Amino acid sequence: MCGIVGLLLKKPALHDRLGELMVPMLIGMTERGPDSAGMAVFGACLPEQQRKISVYSGLTDDGAAYDWVGLADAVNAALKVHATPVIKGNHAVLTFEGPAEPVKAFVKTFDAKLHLLSAGRSIELYKDIGTPAEVAARYDFAHLGGSHLVGHTRMATESAVTPDRAHPFTAGEDFCLVHNGSLSNPNGVRRMLEPRGIRFETDNDTEAACRFLEWRLREGDTLHDALQKGFEALDGFYTFLMGTATELALIRDPFACKPAVVAETDDYVAIASEFRSLAHLPDVKHARVFEPAPEEMYVWKI
Amino acid sequence: MEDLSFDLAVQTVRALNQFLHGPADTLAGRHVRVSNPDGAHNIAVGINAPVKVTIEGHAGYYAAGMNKFAEVVIEGSASTGVAENMMSGKVHVKGFASNSAGASAHGGLLVIDGDAGLRCGISLKGGDIVVGGSVGSFSGFMAQAGRMLVCGDAGDALGDSLYEAVIYVRGTIKSLGADAQIEPLTEADIASIAELLAAGGLQHEPASFRRVASARTLYHWNADADQEY
Numbered sequence: 001m002c003g004i005v006g007l008l009l010k011k012p013a014l015h016d017r018l019g020e021l022m023v024p025m026l027i028g029m030t031e032r033g034p035d036s037a038g039m040a041v042f043g044a045c046l047p048e049q050q051r052k053i054s055v056y057s058g059l060t061d062d063g064a065a066y067d068w069v070g071l072a073d074a075v076n077a078a079l080k081v082h083a084t085p086v087i088k089g090n091h092a093v094l095t096f097e098g099p100a101e102p103v104k105a106f107v108k109t110f111d112a113k114l115h116l117l118s119a120g121r122s123i124e125l126y127k128d129i130g131t132p133a134e135v136a137a138r139y140d141f142a143h144l145g146g147s148h149l150v151g152h153t154r155m156a157t158e159s160a161v162t163p164d165r166a167h168p169f170t171a172g173e174d175f176c177l178v179h180n181g182s183l184s185n186p187n188g189v190r191r192m193l194e195p196r197g198i199r200f201e202t203d204n205d206t207e208a209a210c211r212f213l214e215w216r217l218r219e220g221d222t223l224h225d226a227l228q229k230g231f232e233a234l235d236g237f238y239t240f241l242m243g244t245a246t247e248l249a250l251i252r253d254p255f256a257c258k259p260a261v262v263a264e265t266d267d268y269v270a271i272a273s274e275f276r277s278l279a280h281l282p283d284v285k286h287a288r289v290f291e292p293a294p295e296e297m298y299v300w301k302i
Numbered sequence: 303m304e305d306l307s308f309d310l311a312v313q314t315v316r317a318l319n320q321f322l323h324g325p326a327d328t329l330a331g332r333h334v335r336v337s338n339p340d341g342a343h344n345i346a347v348g349i350n351a352p353v354k355v356t357i358e359g360h361a362g363y364y365a366a367g368m369n370k371f372a373e374v375v376i377e378g379s380a381s382t383g384v385a386e387n388m389m390s391g392k393v394h395v396k397g398f399a400s401n402s403a404g405a406s407a408h409g410g411l412l413v414i415d416g417d418a419g420l421r422c423g424i425s426l427k428g429g430d431i432v433v434g435g436s437v438g439s440f441s442g443f444m445a446q447a448g449r450m451l452v453c454g455d456a457g458d459a460l461g462d463s464l465y466e467a468v469i470y471v472r473g474t475i476k477s478l479g480a481d482a483q484i485e486p487l488t489e490a491d492i493a494s495i496a497e498l499l500a501a502g503g504l505q506h507e508p509a510s511f512r513r514v515a516s517a518r519t520l521y522h523w524n525a526d527a528d529q530e531y
Contacts, residue, residue, distance in 0.1 A: 254439075255420065255439075255440075256401060256419060256420045256438065259381070259382065259400065259401075261379075261381075261400075274341055274362060274363075274381060275340070275341030275360045275362065275379070275381065276340060276341035276342065276362060277341075278341070279338075279340030279341055279360075280340075285359070289360065289378070289379060289397070290398065291379075291398060291400055291417075291419060293438070294420065294438070294439070
């Protein structure tokens, strides 16, 4: 079991309330996923020449006391990219000039125990072990703003309970995926992707789906085409919720083994594994509530 | 009829269900309103009394499961397993129902005004299911007895490995399951359809439905068949 939540706010005036509206959604999925939680938030895009990366220090000896300013200074001394950190304990978002790859490579050489969570112009990512309420409080999810987000509560079934195996998973830039279910062929997908130079960071089945779909998008597929190839290549049970800088996308396996429900109003589109996580949303009693069909693609744009 | 209210914003599902499991003679004829259900699981399961329950919103998993004698109305949608293993009584979902609606029901009537998800009426053992909208794939799988009426469309593998249950469908059938076949409507079928439409408060021409039933070719082992699976 696991819980999935997603929220896309249609009106810019509501963007400041993204986190506040989302925290009860995440906590509502505690019974489905009590061991870890995570959230990817998409805000206004940085200018074309800038990038930001989310980095996790919980696996280092210093943990939440990590010297993030020291990291930023080292990045700037080596690469001269004007990196500035925004620090939340064992998570930091570094914003800098220029492409993400040199900075990501530098961070890994600087301290191999740092874990890169996301990269892009829009995405910021937080994930850790603990109940959804604990994780939400630890990173002050309630005060996060943005246009849309993808969240997850995990009940691990196929790989260990560790922060790097929590969801969302990311690949490339401004792309993330969360998963409720289990894949039966993740190793086959890995064996197909690894010779193409695609590296994996965990043994988690969801990472295979995430890297497969991002690979298709990078190869030039539209989101629609990438998801269609996903239906063909990925075997098992899944509800996937994906986020890009401008979209949320949802698919369910042909047997609809894992749940999903959507509530839509003039103000928002909210997605969750169960209605329990939507019940608190403003005016939800008048929302259009529906269950996404299996093997259909649902894409919502900001 | 005396009205009673439970507000699940402040009371627990357990308190509601313990009340609904009280002596049948004290519950008989009462009407229990459940406000703020908000997708909670197991609302009004295991009732064994002729009581009426109205759930004023969306219900979570297994609402009105194992129902006996009661009339349960869900004004919103129902999640997985609504009225599963119902024995008698009536369950009415005014919105849509998710997967496995009416699974393994032995009796009673399940009415779904909207669509039902996959595996509606799986392993049905008796009773009736009336769906105003469409049903998803694998509906009526291994259904043994009882009737299903679908006013909309049916997904893939309708009535796979069907026993003696009968399915009536008005819309398109994406595909029939193994051993399910379309049969001509008899006078008895027309009467059955009219009865089910009336039970569901629906108005369609009974003759516009098709009858899906078992071809019974899987009932006996066929040693001559080429045994490739």
